[in-house]
Amino acid sequence: xxxxxxxxxxxxxxxxxxxxxxxxxxxxxxxxxxxxxxxxxxxxxxxxxxxxxxxxxxxxxxxxxxxxxxxxxxxxxxxxxxxxxxxxxxxxxxxxxxxxxxxxxxxxxxxxxxxxxxxxxxxxxxxxxxxxxxxxxxxxxxxxxxxxxxxxxxxxxxxxxxxxxxxxxxxxxxxxxxxxxxxxxxxxxxxxxxxxxxxxxxxxxxxxxxxxxxxxxxxxxxxxxxxxxxxxxxxxxxxxxxxxxxxxxxxxxxxxxxxxxxxxxxxxxxxxxxxxxxxxxxxxxxxxxxxxxxxxxxxxxxxxxxxxxxxxxxxxxxxxxxxxxxxxxxxxxxxxxxxxxxxxxxxxxxxxxxxxxxxxxxxxxxxxxxxxxxxxxxxxxxxxxxxxxxxxxxxxxxxxxxxxxxxxxxxxxxxxxxxxxxxxxxxxxxxxxxxxxxxxxxxxxxxxxxxxxxxxxxxxxxxxxxxxxxxxxxxxxxxxxxxxxxxxxxxxxxxxxxxxxxxxxxxxxxxxxxxxxxxxxxxxxxxxxxxxxxxxxxxxxxxxxxxxxxxxxxxxxxxxxxxxxxxxxxxxxxxxxxxxxxxxxxxxxxxxxxxxxxxxxxxxxxxxxxxxxxxxxxxxxxxxxxxxxxxxxxxxxxxxxxxxxxxxxxxxxxxxxxxxxxxxxxxxxxxxxxxxxxxxxxxxxxxxxxxxxxxxxxxxxxxxxx
Ligand code: T1G
Numbered sequence: 001x002x003x004x005x006x007x008x009x010x011x012x013x014x015x016x017x018x019x020x021x022x023x024x025x026x027x028x029x030x031x032x033x034x035x036x037x038x039x040x041x042x043x044x045x046x047x048x049x050x051x052x053x054x055x056x057x058x059x060x061x062x063x064x065x066x067x068x069x070x071x072x073x074x075x076x077x078x079x080x081x082x083x084x085x086x087x088x089x090x091x092x093x094x095x096x097x098x099x100x101x102x103x104x105x106x107x108x109x110x111x112x113x114x115x116x117x118x119x120x121x122x123x124x125x126x127x128x129x130x131x132x133x134x135x136x137x138x139x140x141x142x143x144x145x146x147x148x149x150x151x152x153x154x155x156x157x158x159x160x161x162x163x164x165x166x167x168x169x170x171x172x173x174x175x176x177x178x179x180x181x182x183x184x185x186x187x188x189x190x191x192x193x194x195x196x197x198x199x200x201x202x203x204x205x206x207x208x209x210x211x212x213x214x215x216x217x218x219x220x221x222x223x224x225x226x227x228x229x230x231x232x233x234x235x236x237x238x239x240x241x242x243x244x245x246x247x248x249x250x251x252x253x254x255x256x257x258x259x260x261x262x263x264x265x266x267x268x269x270x271x272x273x274x275x276x277x278x279x280x281x282x283x284x285x286x287x288x289x290x291x292x293x294x295x296x297x298x299x300x301x302x303x304x305x306x307x308x309x310x311x312x313x314x315x316x317x318x319x320x321x322x323x324x325x326x327x328x329x330x331x332x333x334x335x336x337x338x339x340x341x342x343x344x345x346x347x348x349x350x351x352x353x354x355x356x357x358x359x360x361x362x363x364x365x366x367x368x369x370x371x372x373x374x375x376x377x378x379x380x381x382x383x384x385x386x387x388x389x390x391x392x393x394x395x396x397x398x399x400x401x402x403x404x405x406x407x408x409x410x411x412x413x414x415x416x417x418x419x420x421x422x423x424x425x426x427x428x429x430x431x432x433x434x435x436x437x438x439x440x441x442x443x444x445x446x447x448x449x450x451x452x453x454x455x456x457x458x459x460x461x462x463x464x465x466x467x468x469x470x471x472x473x474x475x476x477x478x479x480x481x482x483x484x485x486x487x488x489x490x491x492x493x494x495x496x497x498x499x500x501x502x503x504x505x506x507x508x509x510x511x512x513x514x515x516x517x518x519x520x521x522x523x524x525x526x527x528x529x530x531x532x533x534x535x536x537x538x539x540x541x542x543x544x545x546x547x548x549x550x551x552x553x554x555x556x557x558x559x560x561x562x563x564x565x566x567x568x569x570x571x572x573x574x575x576x577x578x579x580x581x582x583x584x585x586x587x588x589x590x591x592x593x594x595x596x597x598x599x600x601x602x603x604x605x606x607x608x609x610x611x612x613x614x615x616x617x618x619x620x621x622x623x624x625x626x627x628x629x630x631x632x633x634x635x636x637x638x639x640x641x642x643x644x645x646x647x648x649x650x651x652x653x654x655x656x657x658x659x660x661x662x663x664x665x666x667x668x669x670x671x672x673x674x675x676x677x678x679x680x681x682x683x684x685x686x687x688x689x690x691x692x693x694x695x696x697x698x699x700x701x702x703x704x705x706x
Contacts, residue, residue: 308339
C-alpha cells in the first residue's frame with residue numbers, strides 16, 4: 001500500500017461491530033472530487049490494516065449514492081489518486097466490500113460500486129454510465145466490469161444511450177445482487193453485510209468474471225459499430241465505447257483497463273467534451289436569475305390556456321403532462337370543441353402507438369376542462385394566452401383576464417414577437433404580466449423563453465421559472481425586443497444565409513454545410529418545415545421599418561408568391577413529391593435564384609462549406625454578443641442554452657458563444673471585419689466582441705460575472 005493518506009472530511013469511517021462503514025458526504029451529489037478519492041483510498045487502507053475490520057460497507061450521504069466524477073475537474077490538471085486507483089483498491093480488498101445504492105449511482109459512482117464485491121439497491125436507486133452525454137466514456141473500469149456483470153449487449157446499450165436503470169431493472173440486469181424495500185441505506189446495508197458474512201460469502205471480484213460467447217459478442221459489436229457510426233452524427237465517444245467493450249471481450253482484464261484509459265483520455269481531450277460539459281452546466285446555471293433568487297414563486301396548482309389552436313393545445317398538453325389541471329378558453333362552442341380535439345389527439349396518438357394506456361388517457365383528460373366563459377378561470381393561479389398574433393386581439397384578452405382573474409394570478413402571453421411591455425401596460429395589474437414563449441410543438445420542445453417586461457414583479461418571474469421546472473422545460477430569461485433571444489438572432493443568421501444564396505451558394509449547398517456542422521437541418525429545410533409563409537409575414541411586417549440601405553434578398557419572396565410554402569404545400573425550396581418528408585432539390589428554385597442574381601447584377605461565385613459556416617456562425621455570434629450587451633440575454637450561456645434547447649444547435653459544440661470561445665474570438669472578429677468590406681452595414685462588429693478581444697477575454701468570462 002502507498003503512504004497513508006489522511007482521511008478527508010467528505011469521507012468518514014465508522015466501525016459498526018466488525019463492519020467499517022465508509023460514508024461519502026460531499027453535497028450535493030457526492031461527486032468524486034479529489035478529496036473524496038483521497039478519503040476513499042485512505043478508508044480502504046484503514047480497512048486492510050485494521051484487524052477489527054471484517055468487511056466494508058460503502059454508503060452515500062444525502063440523496064445520491066454518487067453522481068460520478070466531479071465534472072468541474074475536467075480540463076484541469078489531474079490530482080492523485082485517480083479514480084481507477086481507488087477502484088483497484090476497493091476491488092483488491094482482501095475483505096468483502098459492499099456498496100448500498102439508495103439514490104443516483106452514475107458514472108464513476110457506479111464504477112465505484114462495480115468495484116465492490118456485492119451491491120445492494122434500495123427502491124429509489126438509479127444506476128447508469130451516462131458519460132457519453134458529456135463526450136466521455138466510463139473511464140474507471142465501467143466498460144470492463146459492466147459487460148462482465150450484465151452481458152455485452154445490455155452494457156453497451158446502457159453506455160451508448162446514457163440511460164439510467166431503476167433498481168428493479170438493475171437487479172434483473174445483474175448490476176446489483178439484491179433489492180430491499182428500505183429508505184435507510186445504512187441499516188439496510190449493514191443487514192446485507194451481516195447476511196453475507198453469516199453465509200461466509202467470499203471476496204468476489206467482477207474482474208474475475210468472464211464474458212460468455214466472445215465470438216458472438218465480437219460479431220454483435222461489429223454490427224453496433226456500423227450502426228453507431230450512422231447514428232452518432234459526428235459524436236466522438238460512442239465509437240470509443242464500442243472499442244472499449246471489444247477490449248473487454250478480447251483482452252485480459254488489466255489490458256482492457258489500459259485500453260479503456262487510453263480511449264478515455266482521447267475523449268477527454270476532444271472539443272466535444274468541452275462543449276457537452278459546458279451545455280451540462282449551462283442548463284443548470286440558466287435558471288439562476290436575479291428574480292428567482294430574490295423572490296419566492298407564487299403557488300401554481302391550476303392554469304388556464306386561452307386559445308385552442310396548435311400552440312394553445314400544445315401548451316395545455318405540456319401542463320396536463322405535468323399533472324396540472326387546465327381550463328381552456330375559446331370564443332365559442334365550435335372553437336372549444338376543436339381545442340379539445342387538438343389536445344385529445346396527442347393522447348390518442350400515444351395510445352395508438354402503445355405508449356399510453358386508455359386509462360391513462362382518461363385520467364389525464366379528466367384534468368382538462370373546455371369552456372367559453374371566462375368566469376370559469378376566475379380562480380386559476382396562472383393564465384397563458386395563445387391567441388392570434390395581433391396586439392389588439394391580445395390586449396382584448398388581457399382586458400378580460402384583468403376583469404375576471406383573482407388577485408395575484410400570473411398573466412402570461414405566448415407571443416413570439418409582440419411588445420409585452422405594451423400588453424402589460426394595457427391592464428391594471430401590469431406587474432403580473434410575463435411572456436412565456438413556447439416553441440412548437442409546445443408539449444415536445446424543451447426551450448421556454450421567459451420574457452420579462454420592465455414592470456414584472458420578481459415573484460412573477462420566479463413563478464414562471466417554477467412553472468418551467470414543473471413542465472420539465474429548459475427556461476431562459478429574455479428581455480423584451482423583437483424576437484427576444486432566439487428569433488432575433490435567427491433573423492440575422494438567416495439573412496447571412498440569404499446573402500450567401502444570392503452571392504452564389506445554392507440553398508442545397510448551404511443546408512448541407514449547416515448539417516455538416518452538426519445541425520439536424522439547414523435553414524432552407526427549416527423554412528420548408530415551419531412554412532415559408534411565416535417568415536414571409538414577418539418580412540412584410542418589418543418592411544415598413546426596414547433600413548432602405550440594408551441589403552434585401554427577395555428570393556424567398558419569389559418562392560412564397562408562388563404559394564410554395566414548403567412541406568405543407570408540397571414544395572418550397574425543395575420538392576416534396578407525394579408528401580415526402582425529405583425534400584428534393586428543385587430546378588425551378590435554382591432558376592428563380594439565377595433570375596434574382598441577374599436582376600441584382602450579382603455574378604455568382606462558389607462557396608466552400610467552411611466559408612458558408614464561417615459566415616453563418618459569425619452572424620449568429622455577432623448578434624448573440626449584441627443580445628448579451630443589451631441585457632436581452634443575461635449571459636452568453638443563456639444564448640447557448642437557447643440555441644441548443646430550441647434551435648437544433650449541435651449540443652457537442654456547447655452553443656454559439658461556446659463555439660466562438662473554442663474557435664477563438666479574435667478569429668471570429670477577424671472574419672466579421674473581412675466580411676464587412678463587402679457589406680459594412682450588415683457586418684458591424686458587436687462592441688462587446690471587440691471589447692473582449694481587446695482585453696484578451698472570452699464569452700465564458702461573462703458567464704460567471706456576478
Ligand atoms: N460533478 C459535479 N457537479 C455535479 C455533478 C457531477 N458529476 N452532477 C451534478 N452536479 C451538480 C449540478 O451541477 C448541480 O449544481 C447540482 O449538482 C445538482 O444537480 C470517471 C468520467 C445526479 C441525476 O454524468 O445527471 O463519472 O446547480 O441540478 O436534477 O467514468 O446531476 O446546484 O450548483 O442535475 O437532482 C458522470 C451528472 C460524470 C451525472 C441529479 N456522471 N449529474 O440531478 O440535480 S463523468 C454524470 C446528473 C464520470 C467516470 C466519468 C444529475 C443527477 P448546482 P442537478 P438533479
